[in-house]
Amino acid sequence: MLEVESLHKRFGQHVAVDNISFQVKKGDAFGLLGPNGAGKSTTLSMMTGLLIPNSGEVRLDGHRLKDEPKYLKQRMGLVPQSIALYENLTAEENLRFWGQIYGVTGAKLRDNLDWCLQVAGLTEHRKQLAKRFSGGMQRRLNIAVAMIHRPEILIMDEPTVGIDPQSRNHILETVKTLNREGMTVIYTSHYMEEVQYLCQRLAIMDNGELIAYGNLEDVRQLAGARSTITMQLSGEIGDLTRQLEHDMTFQNVQVEGDTLVFQAQNAAVAVSRAVSIIANQSCELQKIDVAQPNLESAFLHLTGRRLRDSVGEAGDQG
Amino acid sequence: MIRLSFSIALIQWKQLIRDRRAFIMLIAFPVMLTSILSFALGGLFSGTTHQISKVAVVNEDRGAAGAQLVDYLRQQTGFVRVVDVSNAAEALNEVNQGQVDGALVIPRSFTSETGQGKTVALPVEVTSAHSFTRDLVNQLVSSYGLELADVQYLKTIATQSPAMKSPVTNSALNNAGSTGATSAGATSAGATSAGATSTGAASTGAASTGATSTGATSTGATSTNSTGGLAPTTGKAASSSSVVSQGTSPAVTFINSMSNLRPVTAGSYYAIGMMVMFLLSNAISRATSMVQERRGDRYKRLLAAPVGHVTLAIGQWLATFLIMLVQGAILLLCSRFILQIQLGPVGQTALVLAGYAASVAGISTLLGSTIRSVQVVNGLASIGANIAAVLGGSIFPIYGFPQMMQWIAQVLPNGQALTRLVDSVMGVSTAELWIPVFYLVFVGIFLGTLGGIRYGAPSRKGV
Numbered sequence: 001m002l003e004v005e006s007l008h009k010r011f012g013q014h015v016a017v018d019n020i021s022f023q024v025k026k027g028d029a030f031g032l033l034g035p036n037g038a039g040k041s042t043t044l045s046m047m048t049g050l051l052i053p054n055s056g057e058v059r060l061d062g063h064r065l066k067d068e069p070k071y072l073k074q075r076m077g078l079v080p081q082s083i084a085l086y087e088n089l090t091a092e093e094n095l096r097f098w099g100q101i102y103g104v105t106g107a108k109l110r111d112n113l114d115w116c117l118q119v120a121g122l123t124e125h126r127k128q129l130a131k132r133f134s135g136g137m138q139r140r141l142n143i144a145v146a147m148i149h150r151p152e153i154l155i156m157d158e159p160t161v162g163i164d165p166q167s168r169n170h171i172l173e174t175v176k177t178l179n180r181e182g183m184t185v186i187y188t189s190h191y192m193e194e195v196q197y198l199c200q201r202l203a204i205m206d207n208g209e210l211i212a213y214g215n216l217e218d219v220r221q222l223a224g225a226r227s228t229i230t231m232q233l234s235g236e237i238g239d240l241t242r243q244l245e246h247d248m249t250f251q252n253v254q255v256e257g258d259t260l261v262f263q264a265q266n267a268a269v270a271v272s273r274a275v276s277i278i279a280n281q282s283c284e285l286q287k288i289d290v291a292q293p294n295l296e297s298a299f300l301h302l303t304g305r306r307l308r309d310s311v312g313e314a315g316d317q318g
Numbered sequence: 319m320i321r322l323s324f325s326i327a328l329i330q331w332k333q334l335i336r337d338r339r340a341f342i343m344l345i346a347f348p349v350m351l352t353s354i355l356s357f358a359l360g361g362l363f364s365g366t367t368h369q370i371s372k373v374a375v376v377n378e379d380r381g382a383a384g385a386q387l388v389d390y391l392r393q394q395t396g397f398v399r400v401v402d403v404s405n406a407a408e409a410l411n412e413v414n415q416g417q418v419d420g421a422l423v424i425p426r427s428f429t430s431e432t433g434q435g436k437t438v439a440l441p442v443e444v445t446s447a448h449s450f451t452r453d454l455v456n457q458l459v460s461s462y463g464l465e466l467a468d469v470q471y472l473k474t475i476a477t478q479s480p481a482m483k484s485p486v487t488n489s490a491l492n493n494a495g496s497t498g499a500t501s502a503g504a505t506s507a508g509a510t511s512a513g514a515t516s517t518g519a520a521s522t523g524a525a526s527t528g529a530t531s532t533g534a535t536s537t538g539a540t541s542t543n544s545t546g547g548l549a550p551t552t553g554k555a556a557s558s559s560s561v562v563s564q565g566t567s568p569a570v571t572f573i574n575s576m577s578n579l580r581p582v583t584a585g586s587y588y589a590i591g592m593m594v595m596f597l598l599s600n601a602i603s604r605a606t607s608m609v610q611e612r613r614g615d616r617y618k619r620l621l622a623a624p625v626g627h628v629t630l631a632i633g634q635w636l637a638t639f640l641i642m643l644v645q646g647a648i649l650l651l652c653s654r655f656i657l658q659i660q661l662g663p664v665g666q667t668a669l670v671l672a673g674y675a676a677s678v679a680g681i682s683t684l685l686g687s688t689i690r691s692v693q694v695v696n697g698l699a700s701i702g703a704n705i706a707a708v709l710g711g712s713i714f715p716i717y718g719f720p721q722m723m724q725w726i727a728q729v730l731p732n733g734q735a736l737t738r739l740v741d742s743v744m745g746v747s748t749a750e751l752w753i754p755v756f757y758l759v760f761v762g763i764f765l766g767t768l769g770g771i772r773y774g775a776p777s778r779k780g781v
Contacts, residue, residue, distance in 0.1 A: 048622040052776050073624040080615030086329060088336035100325045101623045110476075129336070293412070301403075 001025055002047075002153060002184070007056035009042055010207075016042045020077050020210040022203050024186055026152070029179040031199035031216075032188040033295060038205040039224060040188040041081065047186075048078050060153075076104065077151035081158050083138045084145070087131035091122050091141050094130055095148050102149035112148050119174055120144035136167025136305065141173065148165065153184040170195060192295035204299060209303045222298045226251065227267040228291040231274065233262040235283035249273050250298050319629045326633025344645055348596040349652045354448055369453055374401045374409040374421040381429020388424070390462045392554060393654065397454055406441075413443050420444040439570055445534030561584055584741050586660050588738040590655035591712035594674065594732045597642050601678035602699040604638050608686025608773075609695050620774065627774030631683060635766040638682045642675035662742025666751055670742060674735035679729070680765030687769035711736050731761050 009017040014084075015037040024030040029090045030067055032040050045051035047058050058065040060072045085094050095116055101108045117123045120140040125133070130141060141170045143159060155173065160168045175198055179185045195202055202219055206210040207218040212219045237255060244250045249270050250262040264270030278285050291297065335341055346463035374393060377384045393402045401418055403409040421443040431438050439458055444452040611617050619629060651665060653659040661667055689695050707713055709723065710732035716724055726731030736753045 045618070048618075049776055050621045051619055070624040073622060075624065078619055078622040080618050084615035084619040086333055086616075088333045089329065091680045093332070097325060097329050098619075098623075100622070101322065101625055103624070 001061060002186075003059045004043070004047060005057055005059070006182065007043060007046055008054045008303075009039075009046060009051065010054050011145055013270070015208050018044070018208040019054075020203075020208075021056075022213050024153070024184060024201075026184055027179075027202055029185045029187065029199045031195035031202035031214040032203055033036065033190070033192060033299075034188075034205035035190050037115075040205055040209040041157055041218075042269065043205070043209075044186075048076060048155060049073060049158065053108070054223055074149070075297045077145045077146035077149065077153045077154045079143050079156040081161060083142050085130045085138065085141060088129060089135060090127050090129055091133075091144075092126040094141065094145055098145045099148040104149050109148075114176065115150075116147050119147065120156060121170065131134060133302050136163050136170070137142055137201075139163050139171060142172075143205075147178075149250060151183070153186060154178065155186045157188050158190070159187075159191070161190070172296065173227070192299070196295055198299050204302065205288060206253060206296075206299075216295075219298055220293055220295060222301060226263040226265055226292075226301065227270075228263050228297045228300065229267060229274070230269060230291070231278075231285060231287040232287035233258045233260055233278065233283045234286050234287075236281070237283050240278065240281055240283070243277055245272065247273065247277075251314050261300075263300060319626065319632070322625060322629050323632035323636055326630065327636035327640060329674070330633075330637035334641060344377035344600060344641070345648050346648050348592065348645070349656075351592060351596075354659065364567065368397075371419040372401060372417075373398045373455060374403040374412050374418040376409050376421065376423045378401050378426045379424045380426075381433075382547075382773050383432050384430040386523065387459070387462050388478070391422075391458060394458055398458065406565075410443055420455055422459070422472055439484060474762050537603050540766055577726045582740055583660060585653075585657065586743050587715060587740060589657065589659045590736055590743075591707075593646055593649040593653070593713035594736045594739075595703070595707040596711065597678050598681075598710075598732045599645050599699065599703040600645060600705050601638060601642060601682040602685060602695065604641070605682045605685035606683070606692060606695040606699060609689055609692050610635060612686075612690075613692075621776070625774075629775035631766065631770030633685065635679045635683045635762075635769075639675050639679035642678050643672060646671045646675060662739060662745075663748075666742040666748055667739060669748070669751060669755050669760075671739045673755035673762075674731060675760030677765070678730035678736075678756040679704065679764070680762035680769070683769035683773065684765040685769075687771075687773035703750070706730055706732055714742070729760055734758060 004023070005021050006019050007017055008015075008019050010056045020039075022030075032043065034040050035117060042051065046053045046056075047065075049065055049072065058072070059265050060075060063071045065072045067129055086097065089097070092113065095113045095147070096109065099105070099112060100316075104209055114123070120143060122137060122141060123196065125137065125306055130138060135139065143156070145158075146154060152174075159175075163171075172194060177189065179198070185198070187191060187195065188199055194233060196216065201215055202213070203210050204219065212222055237258070237260075240260065241253055241255045249266075250273075250301065251264065253260075255261045257259075260274075262270070262274070262314055269289060271290065275285060334344070346430055373391070375388055377388050379385075388400065388402075391398055399414070403412065403421070404603065406421075406423050409418075409423065412418045413421045421440045425438065428438055428440075442452050442455050493725070621627075636704050646732055647668075650661060650671070654661050677747075685698065689698075709726050710716075710730045712720070712732065716727045716737060717731060719727060728737065735758060738751055
């Protein structure tokens with residue numbers, strides 16, 4: 001079991017990670033969800049020994065990272081956010097090098113290498129230089145390299161950023177399969193769909209704090225039975241927001257451009273009231289979307305912001 | 319640990335040689351610049367076909383010193399060919415008609431005035447196209463002046479000590495060196511005043527000092543430095559030279575022979591200087607790459623692996639060492655076989671090059687490990703490397719520097735490497751190179767170790 005206990009990291013006056021604690025059980029697919037700047041990458045950096053925390057500790061099966069870094073590192077595989085390959089080397093050379101770094105040699109290295117190439121769907125491209133790969137193929141090789149030593153825990157830091165849907169699906173399927181085969185996966189993302197699809201347990205981070213943690217269903221229910229209603233409008237919105245906020249039917253009302261978003265206990269009643277209010281305004285309703293309770297609505301409920309909005313406005317430090 | 323370090327070094331080497339653009343820049347650019355310099359310096363650059371100046375000599379002096387100077391010049395067959403001319407007007411005429419490259423007039427009072435320790439001016443006439451000849455003649459006359467001064471000194475000793483009747487030995491001569499240089503200064507200053515300034519071309523003239531050896535015999539580097547030329551930095555006396563004094567007798571006989579030290583051409587000097595400069599510059603550029611890499615996710619991946627940071631630092635050091643070694647070897651091989659520039663023995667050159675590659679690898683590892691900003695390293699690469707190149711003697715010969723700067727040059731790895739490679743060209747023994755090479759290796763390992771403390775270690779400030 002991987003235990004993160006009271007991890008705290010400060011950069012000058014800025015608290016990047018504020019006393020967070022969670023556990024990841026063997027065989028879990030654990031999601032770390034949050035907008036950019038929430039502290040996800042900083043947490044991962046501390047978990048993998050790249051960054052020294054101000055306080056707190058990380059343990060794997062009782063072994064402290066601080067005392068036995070090699071023990072923990074040997075059992076973890078890190079997939080960094082951006083491509084971390086030697087571009088002028090072939091896929092096979094990359095895997096072979098990283099295998100050597102993790103102390104894998106001989107027949108075991110050959111077996112692992114074949115397995116990694118197969119999992120990444122790159123067996124036919126093993127002799128090709130990494131720089132000649134498409135973005136999706138590079139992402140897949142990036143993941144394969146992290147698996148060359150067959151780690152117990154695969155730590156993935158937003159591995160699907162900036163790739164095409166087809167490659168994204170391939171990666172998600174691969175991770176799902178690896179987890180089914182028994183590999184523990186820690187997956188960070190700001191895409192709630194990915195975390196919902198892959199993970200049984202998760203933690204949601206915002207501004208360095210852990211705002212929710214538990215099983216997927218438990219976290220999803222944090223938003224209550226509220227649905228999230230999105231309305232596409234055209235014309236002058238006026239004081240629509242103020243009117244809705246004064247009505248108890250609507251919660252977490254937000255207007256962004258010509259899009260109105262709110263939550264409601266009873267979606268049908270809320271939609272009906274909203275339509276009548278809109279009818280008295282100088283704007284027209286173009287489209288309505290009603291979403292059942294999900295991680296997005298949980299995040300909205302917990303922070304008063306939508307996850308997608310937060311992604312856009314956040315800084316560099318993940 | 320070492321195996322992993324080699325893996326890291328090998329992977330970086332593969333990265334480099336497969337990046338054609340980087341590889342070409344690493345090798346082709348320095349070779350191109352060395353070639354341009356070779357063409358710019360023309361005949362001076364060749365180590366095997368340097369020009370022999372034809373000099374008209376007018377000896378108006380009827381004494382021994384004048385005749386000896388003429389004989390002395392006649393012996394410098396590698397540098398000048400003496401043409402006897404009866405008077406100054408005829409000599410000038412020959413210079414103007416281009417029949418000779420220059421003319422030297424030995425004045426009537428030469429023997430008597432030098433005998434009294436006075437300064438004597440020797441006019442050298444050349445056309446503007448033959449300033450090299452003027453500098454060359456100045457150097458030769460200076461050497462003769464030094465030699466004459468030594469003899470004057472020995473004559474004085476012999477006069478004061480009647481017991482000294484036997485020929486003076488090498489050791490006696492060497493012991494007399496520093497004092498001899500003082501009196502030589504007076505004489506050679508007179509000789510120097512005959513010509514114009516001794517600048518770049520004088521470095522080739524200095525080769526003659528090494529070859530003739532007599533002037534350098536007693537004073538070594540000190541006497542030659544006064545003429546601004548290239549000198550054996552080991553301060554090594556030419557052991558095969560000797561001077562025989564006939565006690566109190568006014569007759570003086572010089573016995574000249576060639577020195578063990580060979581001359582160093584400007585070509586050799588600058589080929590070595592350029593190589594040394596480029597290696598330093600490239601090492602700092604590699605530090606830039608290290609800083610950039612430290613900001614990337616590949617570095618994070620390395621840090622997340624169960625590898626000690628010392629192993630990672632050794633890998634970086636080794637990679638830079640190998641790259642510098644290969645680049646240096648290619649540059650020197652091109653200089654030797656394409657530009658026909660004379661270098662030292664292969665073994666000695668390889669030894670010094672390896673030591674230098676080690677030291678610049680250390681510099682690169684230290685900078686790449688400790689500096690966080692690419693701009694700062696770039697600044698160091700563009701300004702720091704150039705300053706180091708100047709101080710180290712890659713742009714101007716070290717031997718013309720003031721004493722303090724020469725000391726700095728010897729502390730700097732590039733100055734040390736340049737000096738030792740030049741010494742190797744001059745023919746010093748391998749034994750004399752070991753300590754400098756150990757110094758270079760020590761600098762490399764020490765700086766690399768300092769870098770290794772930081773490189774790959776978990777950070778408090780973020781990676």
